[in-house]
Amino acid sequence: MSEEKVPGHDDVSYHLLNFDAAGKERGDDSRHVLAEAEAAQPTDIFVLSHGWNGDVPAARAQYGAWIATMADCGADRERAHRLPGGFRSMLVGLHWPSRAWGEEELGTTSFDAGPSIGTEDLVTRLAARLGNGPEPIEAVRTIVGSALDDIEPAYLPPDVQAAYDDLDRLDEDTSAEGAREPFDAERTYQACRIEDDPVSFGGFSLGGILAPLRVLTFWKMKKRARLFGESGAATLVRDLQGCARDARVHLMGHSFGCIVAAAATAGATRPVASLSLLQGAMSLWSFSAEIPGRPGLTGHFRPLVTHHLVDGATFVNMSVHDRAVGTFYPLGAWSGHQVTFAAEGYPQYGGTGVHGIRGSGIAVVDHSDIAAVESLAPGKVHNVDARTIIAANEGIAGAHNDICHPEVGRLVWQAVISGR
Incomplete structure (x- = not known):
């Protein structure tokens, strides 16, 4: 009951x-x-x-x-x-x-300390925020892989920008409540670098190159x-x-x-x-x-x-x-x-x-x-x-x-x- x-x-x-x-x-x-x-x-x-x-x-x-x-x-x-x-x-x-982003289920994963769960498990869990099927998994795999190499580059690598564009196209909200400008991963990344305090959710950081994932999750949950x-x-x-x-x-x-x-x-x-x-x-x-x-x-x-x-x-x-x-x-x-x-x-x-x-x-x-x-x-x-x-x-x-x-x-x- x-x-x-x-x-x-x-x-x-x-x-x-x-x-x-x-x-x-x-x-x-x-x-x-x-x-x-x-x-x-x-x-x-x-x-x-x-x-x-x-x-x-x-x-x-x-x-x-x-x-x-x-x-x-x-x-x-x-x-x-x-x-x-x-x-x-x-x-x-x-x-x-x-x-939203970086909840307790991700445990104590940190890109500074090294992941405590498998990278593929991390990719799957993050991708689940943004849609079902292979497309979000492949895109998130690209972004996470790049983050493991360099969590905060001066600019987003081209393959990461393309991956973010793919994620944005997966679940567009055309209602008036979902109104926004076209997603620009590079501008969002640079704005997050200025706006963000260092953050960690359960030890897992969604800053740096991963920060635009928070923005996409925002709009995904808003539509849901x-x-x-x-x-x-x-x-x-x-x-x-x-x-x-x-x-x-x-x-x-x-x-x-x-x-x-x-x-x-x-x-x-x-x-x-x-x-x-x-x-x-x-x-x-x-x-x-x-x-x-x-x-x-x-x-x-x-x-x-x-x-x-x-x-x-x-x-x-x-x-x-x-x-x-x-x-x-x-x-x-x-x-x-x-x-x-x-x-x-x-x-x-x-x-x-x-x-x-x-x-x-x-x-x-x-x-x-x-x-x-x-x-x-x-x-x-x-x-x-x-x-x-x-x-x-x-x-x-x-x-x-x-x-x-x-x-x-x-x-x-x-x-x-x-x-x-």
């Missing part, structure tokens, strides 16, 4: 459902979840999606921390229970394969988030709405999980009650009537606005301390070119986790301090500056994962209550 306990809260539990890269559920735990929803008829259903993540234990730890943060907001929980109709909740966390949101996540939300017809469904995402949550909202049977987007690795123009510099192209999630698919509030957290979004989003989009700005004063390619939701045709409310937010108006998009709270420096990601704060928990509750 999928039920998980929340640390420190014996009265709170959630369901953890596991999906593959194609959006297909692994196992049949959702069958039990839907049966419970039909029997219990909850008033409020929460569907949560992580972003960059590792394995199921990592997802379990993250969801436990998120939900515990909300559960610790005692006054807000009591307020919800006093609302007309009461408050009977069901919580569902979604796990989807979204490994959208496809998963449109398939497995959206199907689950529709099924939950069918089983609990009067329930208010609340979507919450972090990082690429914001794309999952937005896509699931777009695919729901009826409008959802609230949408909480924490440090989103999604385009700041996602809801815009027109994307600057791309005439005739609307934001990929524009229908959420035009079709009023969120009854309550949509809120977006922002922090200038989020390096994962602030650095790798524009770096990947521009492939090392100088970042240009639209007429509105925001980058043409940038993420909501730093800039919020922007553009034309959106009812936006800007909040300059998360601690001062008293309520969230329904039917509007709220950009909430959380730099005073979301500020931890966690290596190359900066404060990207620093979301488990009481102020953030209270903001989610305000979104939940906004539609009531």
